[in-house]
Amino acid sequence: MTDIATPDTETLRITLEGLRLRGAIFFRAEYTEDWAYESPTAADLATILAPGRDRLTLFHIVASGSCTVVLDQGQSRSAQSGDVIVLPYGHRHIMHGRSFCDEVPPIASLMAPPPWTTLPVVRHGGGGAKTDVVCGYLVSDDPLFDPGLAALPEVFVVHPEGAAADWMHASIVYALEGSPSARTRPRLAELLLVEVLRTHLSSLPNPTVAENRWLAALRDPVLAPALAAVHRHPGHHWTVAELAEKSLVSRSTLDQRFRDLLGISPMRYLADWRMHVAENLLQDTTLTVGAVADRVGYQAVEAFSRAFRRRHGIPPADWRADLTTAR
Numbered sequence: 001m002t003d004i005a006t007p008d009t010e011t012l013r014i015t016l017e018g019l020r021l022r023g024a025i026f027f028r029a030e031y032t033e034d035w036a037y038e039s040p041t042a043a044d045l046a047t048i049l050a051p052g053r054d055r056l057t058l059f060h061i062v063a064s065g066s067c068t069v070v071l072d073q074g075q076s077r078s079a080q081s082g083d084v085i086v087l088p089y090g091h092r093h094i095m096h097g098r099s100f101c102d103e104v105p106p107i108a109s110l111m112a113p114p115p116w117t118t119l120p121v122v123r124h125g126g127g128g129a130k131t132d133v134v135c136g137y138l139v140s141d142d143p144l145f146d147p148g149l150a151a152l153p154e155v156f157v158v159h160p161e162g163a164a165a166d167w168m169h170a171s172i173v174y175a176l177e178g179s180p181s182a183r184t185r186p187r188l189a190e191l192l193l194v195e196v197l198r199t200h201l202s203s204l205p206n207p208t209v210a211e212n213r214w215l216a217a218l219r220d221p222v223l224a225p226a227l228a229a230v231h232r233h234p235g236h237h238w239t240v241a242e243l244a245e246k247s248l249v250s251r252s253t254l255d256q257r258f259r260d261l262l263g264i265s266p267m268r269y270l271a272d273w274r275m276h277v278a279e280n281l282l283q284d285t286t287l288t289v290g291a292v293a294d295r296v297g298y299q300a301v302e303a304f305s306r307a308f309r310r311r312h313g314i315p316p317a318d319w320r321a322d323l324t325t326a327r
Helices: 009-017 042-049 162-177 186-201 210-217 223-232 240-247 251-261 266-284 289-295 301-312 316-326
Strands: 022-032 036-038 057-064 066-071 076-080 084-087 093-096 121-125 130-139 156-158
Touching: 022 186, 042 130, 057 066, 057 076, 057 162, 057 186, 066 084, 066 130, 076 084, 076 156, 084 186, 130 186, 156 186, 156 266, 162 186, 210 223, 210 251, 223 240, 223 251, 223 266, 240 251, 240 266, 251 266, 266 289, 266 301, 266 316, 289 301, 289 316, 301 316
Parallel strands: 022 121
Antiparallel strands: 022 130, 036 093, 057 084, 057 130, 066 076, 066 093, 084 156
């Protein structure tokens, strides 16, 4: 096991609450098996919900049932009751139920056109088992949501537990049973996303989020280009020289900046980030351990398994099995 520590979650929460966010819960859906739909592009959806913006962050709260989200590039994540699906950059996606449908209508064809005076309700599917989903969006200029930095996965699933899960459930109930106006819930949407981000970011390897240094690093003109390179291509065999070239500084300057702001070397950050990506892939996809190892830059699955065991004390396959059993 490595010296992975729990970040200062309260400080992290305060930092996230300081983000300038704006948005709302904008529809809820009752899907019945078999069902599927396709979302608009990020730009098209922003035109409707946030004119003047070229993208937005989407989140889907699974109130009951289960579903799967598939991006255009083929990445997919599955979620079940109580989970929250986040698309930080609003990428176009298909959502479907237990099995993929032949018919995938655009979501716009299933609901009344805007403007909406009440919260739209989408009812769609073949009449089988039901899945309830609450959907929201937010916009922010913070680097955390900049697709160029790729600080967050293009899609990820958060599994709130304990008090966070109870709070999320109460918020969903309030959203569905409160005032019918879709525009009366903006603050609720912001608080929901802050809680979801706190849960997700708390899983990042220490010390990259300790005392929120990682969030500060995203805004640093020296570190940001190097971080963007690592985030977008974790499987590349980066050297300090290559990362320094991305940041237009010397190797010694970049190394010192990493140590000053993040408390670790560039190569340690790369190793930690690769493991973080691997954990997400093992948790939320069906990729084999070998495929995960390849995605995060390990040429041999044995080397990946050894590194994973040093971090968690057990092999990646056993770690994934334990997560599945716990759900």
